[in-house]
Amino acid sequence: MITLTSDFGSPYPAAMKGVVLQRTDARLVDIAHDLPRQDVRAAAFWLREVVPHYPPAVHLVVVDPGVGTDRAAVVVRVGHHAFVAPDNGVVRPAARALDGDVEVFEIGVENPASSTFHGRDVFAPAAAEVHEAGVENIESLENVTPAADCVDLTLPDATVEGDVAHGEVLVVDDFGNAITNVPGGFVADAASVLVNGERAPVEPSYAHVAVGKRLVTVASHENVELAVNQGRGADAFGVRPGDDVTVKK
Amino acid sequence: MITLTSDFGSPYPAAMKGVVLQRTDARLVDIAHDLPRQDVRAAAFWLREVVPHYPPAVHLVVVDPGVGTDRAAVVVRVGHHAFVAPDNGVVRPAARALDGDVEVFEIGVENPASSTFHGRDVFAPAAAEVHEAGVENIESLENVTPAADCVDLTLPDATVEGDVAHGEVLVVDDFGNAITNVPGGFVADAASVLVNGERAPVEPSYAHVAVGKRLVTVASHENVELAVNQGRGADAFGVRPGDDVTVKK
Amino acid sequence: MITLTSDFGSPYPAAMKGVVLQRTDARLVDIAHDLPRQDVRAAAFWLREVVPHYPPAVHLVVVDPGVGTDRAAVVVRVGHHAFVAPDNGVVRPAARALDGDVEVFEIGVENPASSTFHGRDVFAPAAAEVHEAGVENIESLENVTPAADCVDLTLPDATVEGDVAHGEVLVVDDFGNAITNVPGGFVADAASVLVNGERAPVEPSYAHVAVGKRLVTVASHENVELAVNQGRGADAFGVRPGDDVTVKK
Secondary structure (H helix, E strand, C coil): CEEEEECCCCCHHHHHHHHHHCCCCCCEEEEECCCCCCCHHHHHHHHHHHHHHCCCCEEEEECCCCCCCCCCEEEEEECCEEEEEECCCCCHHHHHHCCCCEEEEEECCCCCCCCCCHHHHHHHHHHHHHHHHCHHHHHHCCCEEEECCCCCCCCCCCEEECCEEEEEEEEECCCCCEEEEEEHHHHCCCCEEEECCEEEEECCCHHHCCCCCEEEEECCCCEEEEEECCECHHHHHCCCCCCEEEEEC | CEEEEECCCCCHHHHHHHHHHCCCCCCEEEEECCCCCCCHHHHHHHHHHHHHHCCCCEEEEECCCCCCCCCCEEEEEECCEEEEEECCCCCHHHHHHCCCCEEEEEECCCCCCCCCCHHHHHHHHHHHHHHHHCHHHHHHCCCEEEECCCCCCCCCCCEEECCEEEEEEEEECCCCCEEEEEEHHHHCCCCEEEECCEEEEECCCHHHCCCCCEEEEECCCCEEEEEECCECHHHHHCCCCCCEEEEEC | CEEEEECCCCCHHHHHHHHHHCCCCCCEEEEECCCCCCCHHHHHHHHHHHHHHCCCCEEEEECCCCCCCCCCEEEEEECCEEEEEECCCCCHHHHHHCCCCEEEEEECCCCCCCCCCHHHHHHHHHHHHHHHHCHHHHHHCCCEEEECCCCCCCCCCCEEECCEEEEEEEEECCCCCEEEEEEHHHHCCCCEEEECCEEEEECCCHHHCCCCCEEEEECCCCEEEEEECCECHHHHHCCCCCCEEEEEC
8 A cells, every 4th residue: 555645736646646657556545636735744643544544555745845856855754654755854744653663775877966856756766766766775775775764753742830831833734623642631631721712612623612713722733733723724813834722720 | 336434434344345245245335434433424425426327236224323322234235236234324415316206115134223334244244245136136035024104314505595595514534624415506697796795706627716815616516615726624624524604695 | 546627626526435435345445526616727737646656556536627518428448557537538638648659539428517516426336337447447327428639729839939938828736836838948057047037046856945935937837837936936937727827038
């Protein structure tokens, strides 16, 4: 199985798939191709949320603001999973969320600055080759060499001091929910909280407030989420990815 | 085969797919994940249009404004098809459109109010289990019990009195075509009709009028559709889903 | 393998897939369903870019502004590939880009003007039948007859006179990059060029200019592209598909 994740929109991912299918009969599963453009942190967040739900697979990931620079191309192996991606940290949070040691390999790229479509010309063939060799046999690939490490990326942690948590908005999802880095446990015993100074109820899910009303909830990602029942929480709370969020009990 | 239908946008459906693929090698086919948010009627309409074209399959459907309330989770079997969905009627029109008796089962949910992502944690595992057991063996599943019935949902019918039909807009499709519930046969013998008082020609297809011009046609769903050749009929006719439509011959 | 390409948005392609899967177990791969509406030239461009990366396949293509007119439905065979499409030229540039002679067959359509959803009712069954018969056995299909030719469509060429190239914008991609028909080789030796009178640097890839800055580059399609690093080139250069572009060294 090969999963595909990018910020390519349409139809560029279809060219990657053709290249992969020239080399393997593997099942292909799209994770997303409409991730926020060149936003490595958002992609890292979503991969961390989604990949741990998958059986062993090769994960082809291309969110790559550094394409055409000398950033490396890497294969990151964790247990029976392998990520094939630019070396910008995008797969690190997901790799940490899986069971196993993280091993890094570098993909030889003949002419890194020559092409603007490394997804098709570098990463897609590499993902197919890793799949065909088997994740346990990455060492056998000619074009791949062990590497000491790869770029790290850590999603920021919130700080909790007594009744106040200082965090930030990590991403805004397609529903408009603002997902913060404040741990859900912080609001577990609260009936309501102040979010950046404005009070909102803490509820187990959206339908516990009237349509159009704001709430604070702990969604599937186990973080504090700023939401509106059948509306866009990010707009109602006036926040965007990267904005500071103070939650006070 | 498991089809997937939701209003989740991206990338949440990918988490559902991972959960399914942990449990089965079934072929997965996306019907849509960009349905109008929490619009049970629109989803019911599209499932009724699309599902009858499929071979026997398990249909995982999550359009669920009641998530986190005590609404039940159901499996609905019709012939060799099974739907796994929240008990809000979303699959009833499609179930009626298939051949066979409708049988209903309830899925045991441990803590209905605890999670905002039942698609991943309740419905995806249930769909995989139904697929692995086989649609004819739903009774054998531990977590599923026969139920007397499930919530019904009926798409409204138009009323036809002589030369006048009173109906409404059911959905607006991606092209901007306004699909009404007025039966296509009503306009079969008309060269033109009055739609909410304004005259428009009745044509067999879009290209029979000039680009940008309005028409009334009977599209693949066999209902009266308000359209514009290479344009947005809903805008030109000034209608939205749920709006009344009077068609006069 | 059957690839699917359309301008149908969602969820109409799912009905086509059901029809196909009633008739074959072939792997299905979506190329795109969000191509610019009824824009035959844009679809022809993207198919030419993407299809040559695929292994032998049946390519189901429905971008069809003439649906409901008497335009024919065709199968176009090139080597081990076959295209099933309306006869409007949409597959010609891709067919020319593949190795092999182009052979044309016409699909018998009982009542061409009767339906507005030929994708589901005409092209999807035909694609499944071609796949099941095998691309080398199209002649054996009852409903398909050899044809002398099909509608041609040629993407326009730029003219180069010394230091000046006159071309046009072929498409604007999802990133907002304006892809022209000026051959990349024309700017290979230039440090900067005048695009419609305004100077912009020629760079190997986006990251060679600051975020938000304009550049001229030669992307994967090997044509001159008007771009902005992490922005929308078409907006910055003020051009749309079909607009003239003069590039002066």
